[in-house]
Amino acid sequence: MSDFQPKIVAFVCTWCTYAGADLAGTSRIKYEPNVKIIRFPCTGRIDYMFLIKAFANGADGVIVSGCHPNDCHYVSGNFHARRRWIVFRELVDFLGMDVNRLCFSWVSAAEGAQWAKIVNSFTEEIRQLGPYKAYMELVKKDKNESVF
């Protein structure tokens, strides 16, 4: 199980976490290569459907990250996102999805090290959880090959 390399996708806002990940790069902080970033203008833009679709496309874990409260470049996008996450997380938990595979975080443009820390710890957590077999079966049972 330990040599399992999880697929993790991160949905981040461009102003804080993307910039924070850039800072981790310029600071040459090393972290696990499993997480791949998709850039959004704001966490407010991140539709919950993207999270679901990430799992449908074989992700073992999903990170969503943006600006700390009160630091949103667009003033309030992260607050709206937070409300959405709270409801969404409760719902999918109720549906029997493994919410440990969802990581929500605030990482500012100055927190390069924090980004690396989150990537490393979440990757390790997912590695311990193993591949998301339950969801994969769901996908397999689906007759349609294309997921979009």
Added chain:
Amino acid sequence: MEKPRIGVYVCWCGTNIAKMVDVEAVAEEIKNVPNVVVSRNYKYMCSDPGQDMIINDIKEFKLNRIVVSACSPRIHEITFRKTLKKAELNPYLFQMANIREHDSWVHTDRAEATKKAKALVTAAINRINYHEPLKELSVDINPATLIIGGGISGITAALEIADADKKVYMIEKSNKLGGYTADIDLTYPHLSSVQQMLGPMIERMKKNKNIDLFLETEIKEITGYIGNFETIITPKNDNETKLSFGNIVVSIGLRSWDPSPLENYGYGKFPDVITSVEFEKMLLSGNIAKKDGSIPKNIAIIHCVGSRNKNYHEYCSRTCCTVALKYANQLRSAFPNASIYELFADMRTMSKGCEELYTITSRKKVVFMMFDQENDLPGIRKANINDNCEMIIELNEKRSRKFVEVPADMVILMVAMEGREMVKEVAQITGVSLDGNKLFIEKHPKLDPVATTTSGVYTVGSCQGPKSIPDSVSQARAAVARILGTIARGTAQVAGTTAHININICCGCQMCISVCPYSAISFDAEKNVSVINEILCQGCGTCVALCRPNAIDIWGCSNRQMTAELTALLLSD
């Protein structure tokens, strides 16, 4: 839409990327991705030969989409968009994959890093299939400027703009110009007269033909966007006037806080406990005396009253420490033998010449004592007859850890500065956001400190955070430089990455209107749909994620683009 013909360029960035990522293998492998016509790798894509390579390929292979796989788009997206423009290709038909900051610099396994780079590039290619040419909107700029608030920063801005022969409308709520500054006797650190400085400025304001002054006037609503704002004002004793202007300067300043809630200081209870503002007026009148007319023998100045305190204002009011030192100096000149006590939480004398003022003051037999602002504020009680003073301040002195009594005949409270009563309305009218402390939020706290997230609206002076006169004046001049630049250009560009509504699908629930932080969405009652003003829209996309029927999408980050990127990223992994 024409069939995508994609050119992909994988950058070595010298050894920065090439050392950890097999760039040649990446460029080779992605040749197989559908719609890729050209795939190259090169030492430095951002260099002139690198950019020329793209331009030549666009012409030679009729490329209509470009993907550059290099560093962070936050660094070079603009560079390559310009390259596309040069090649007469719409700059938004471009996407970057970040294989440096997010890959080669943070990973140690070359095979893994190369694999990740391939996934990132493939995702970018897949996404760019759905890119569309976007138009950057251009709006004409009305050369007039509206200034809200006639304090020192508003006056400075007005005079600067008027001197450049441009129209200024100055709106002031009170009946006189000068704001908070007009009530100050001397400035710190050089103790020079404010009135001598401000008087001539106000005179110039009144005489200048380019400045329309509206005293005792308030603004109810502003409509429009950068370059084209409008408002209707009703000046006192005058008719309704319609004003049109291209830029707005908000300089409403701050007001002093009423320290009554801090009961331990007994403000309102003891007649000789006064605020710094009241003391400043005393100085201005030239008569420092107790309420009964006698001269105080023991004077205590208490710092941080309502500042740096979670229950009142968490921020530092910034000027009060140095003002308190100024008071100590002025008091010493007035009463050479008086006992002067300064009770402070932290002595913060930033700015040029202010630390020196502290040193000078400390040599004038002023007693400095420290208190714990967080847990243990000093308290004031009435003195007994044999105490030989009016009041006793009970102080847990922080440095000596001693509980002491300070005799006082007069106590000056250095009160906090806070947002004015109408700050919320002004913020709403101008479309600027306030932070939790009712201070205006700047566009970027470091790199764009006078602009706001609303184009064409600038906030200057202490309404953005407590400031000294020089800082307020610098901000005013900085904003003016920006405004005059915009006026000189005549037009303003608005980014093409905005949200747009499909009015056939919109069902008029108006949720998007309540989430938009820029008031960029309005409701068209006739058609029963929401309408986005593309000039006001900043492209955050919060409305997009909220719109249930998917009536709203966003240029440059559409649902189609993002799902394409996501699918490719995971499937190519």
Added chain:
Amino acid sequence: MDSIRKRARELLEKNTVKVVIGYGVGSDNTVRAIFVRRPEGVEELIFDETCVQNLAVYLLKNEIKQIGKLCIIANISALRTILQLASEHQIHEEELLCLSVTPNGELLEFTGFKDIENYISSCNRDLPDKESEMIKKLEKMSVDERWQFWMNHLSRCIKCYACRSACPMCYCTRCQVEYNQPQWITVEATLMGNFEWQITRTMHLAGRCVNCGECARACPEDIPINLLNYKTVLTVKEKYNISAGTNANIDSVMSSFESDDKENFIR
């Protein structure tokens, strides 16, 4: 029942309203919606405890809207729906007249949303006991058991979208499932598509669902999908202390926020 008929007749005779939406007797001892447009038709109107359907679903149908001013015989669910729809700017005070009957048989007539708000604030808005218990039971299960529970149910879904049609809050001009660029949800009934559809449906109803239960009643496969909505109703109530359909003038939960919304999972 008589008082309703009497008032409905008056309204129709005086031409105050053009149509009365109410309950009538359906086949096999069921209750169905009827649309009374002539005074003599009021005799068909019934109202008792079996009238649980949420008639507010018809308020937004174009065919009905075109007739003119409406009168609706509303149970509590319908009243709450009306308030929620009003807060979403879908219906307006002047287009509508509501009649209802209290549990004691007293006729209520609401002329404005404020009246409805006042009445609703005194009504029981709790979830039905059976469903509450089911939610508690599900919450106590392990994640895998819950997953299995829903997979068993959702595998029966035939994507008829009866749940959507029955829901008075599902009034979108175009539903998310009707998109193919991107194809958010598969057209045919597949397990994953069914799963994603229910997430979408519930998320879209988050903070808006008035827990009328119409979705589950409509489901031909008896999938307890109302539990998903109810769970979200509980979440919203617990986290933000807001119940949908209690105020005609507030922003929806998902389009508003508090800067100190509490959560414990964001790192």
Added chain:
Amino acid sequence: MIERVDATLVNEIEKFGKGGWNDCFHCGKCTAICPLTEQEFLFPRKSYNDIQMGLKDTLVSSFEPWLCYYCGDCSKKCPRNANPGETMMILRRYLISVYDWTGLAGLFYSSLPALIFALILVAISIIGIGFIKQFNTESIMDFGHHFEKFAILGVASLILFPNIIRMFWYTVIKGKIKAPFYAYIKGIWDLILHMFTQKNTLKCEDNTFRWFEHFIIVIGYLLLLFTTIFLNWFSTENAFIIWLGYIVAGVIFIFTFDFVLGRIKKNKEINKFSHPTDWMFVIWLFLLALTAFIVRVFIDTDLINNNLWLYIVHLIILAQWAILIVPFGKWTHFLYRSFAIYFAQIKKSALIKNIAAN
């Protein structure tokens, strides 16, 4: 009683020297580098705080100024040039004036004219006595011998002893030090040890030589006192005592010369600031040894009878020393410092006992 802050106390302390307390902004560097400061007795910063705030009771009851041996490191390292070392010195002068019941110490420290007047008065008195004794060598030297004994006895019993009691009152009683009686007994050895060796000086960095000089002077001074008073060096024929007297006087003479030279050169931190009384102390000590030395030489060469004025000069210096400098001047450091260390030890044991009790 809660202590009252007093902004005017600095005016009083200022009479004893210009300290840099206004410049101090309490970084604490002085205390951090001081080799003598300890948990229970933090200085010099703490004393600065007391001065700035005008906490007279705290200052008067404090031992800290006495625990400092003025190595000058703090003054060298002070980022604000607030000169803590000298301030501690000023505080010692202030405390001497506080302990002194006659008020003369304060007067002499704060007024140079008063000091000069007193010196002249003593000189005239000695010359007056010489006049009464008709300038008879024998009887003047006999008077000198008895004067020494009575002066020492008188100063000790009338001034020094009451002042030590006053010091005890201010520091131990008013400072509310409650220590068991055995602590006072236990500390006596330390009192004597510190009094004669000043061994704490050694804790200061690079201070061994200064300590050595100081130690030699103290021993030499005591020996000189012993030889002149009890062995009556000037009247004896005993060769051992004569040689001892010569050597001791010579040693004091050499080392005090070095001290004077240091104050002139100002190359050490301790020597940079000199109050008139500092000059006086070393110069008088130097002159004391020098005149004693020369008087003995004149006795041995039988020239004393024709040069009686020489003995009178010696006697004048001796009288000024014994009546003015010893009870009111820097000499009292010898006493107060060792008692301060003694009381401080007692306070420390009281604190430890309190901690243990709680």
